[in-house]
Amino acid sequence: MPELPEVETVRRGLAPVVEGVQITQADVNRPDLRWPFPERMADRLTGKTVLRLRRRSKYILADLDSGETLLIHLGMSGRMTISGHTVGDFHHPHPAAAKHDHVVFHMANDARITFNDSRRFGAMDLMATGTEADFWLIRDLGPEPLGNSFDEDYLVARLKGRNTPIKSALLDQRIVSGLGNIYVCEVLYRAGIHPGRKAGEISAKRIRSLVPLIREVLNEAIAAGGSSLRDYRQTDGELGYFQHNFAVYDQVGNPCPTDGCQRTIDRIVQSGRSSFFCPQCQR
DNA sequence: ATGTGTTCCTGTCCGC
């Protein structure tokens, strides 16, 4: 589920609770998620202080005072929740252990961070801090969509001659990293581009228009605390609310929100994934 | 190299 805005929301929720705080204990309740955990992961986390929480694409990076960085990917169903801390005048009590609580971080400030992932498409790994450029999970990622190296000229050059549908191209993390199914659908709606259109056949002008729209959609979603689908929550249990702003995602049969458009939102399947769009407004 | 389909896993929902 989590795309860039959800991961950023999780990072922002966790940061004030864990930055500068020691991990007193790490419970690792199974040997793997999508891949095996790194050797002696619990030992390499225990007693270490989290210096800083960063984000790269859909990865949360926790820099430790041991010189290692913990990488966390939430996959489709990964969740991180905080308990044992106080927000305003509300104290979040520790809940009972739940099914699929795979890793639990006990912090020196009595907060507890629980990683729960029913589908186990998530991942955790450790790398030497500062070696992102070479690290297998990070090295092939394209630019951050909210960063300076992602711009109109880059996207035009990158999509030139590509035969793949624009929907697939924007989901390709090597081209731009952080978008997922929801936000690609929303971006293409705002750009008026049909998801099935071949990337290389779209005019440079229309490709250029995608760049500010990608930034706009992601920034709006971050401001809304991400999208809460099914039971996704922010770290403090609050719901994000960007899902109320979906124009097309999961809106099959609902009216197109464009003024004067009489059509309803349609769905097609592209490489096994749903694309939602307005057949009138997106060409 | 590029494009496409499959696969990992669990949970939920919908029709019968």
Add this chain to the structure above:
DNA sequence: TGCGGACAGGAACACA
């Protein structure tokens, strides 16, 4: 209620 099938925020992998 039960059962089967479709579908779900990701992305590596195998194969044409």
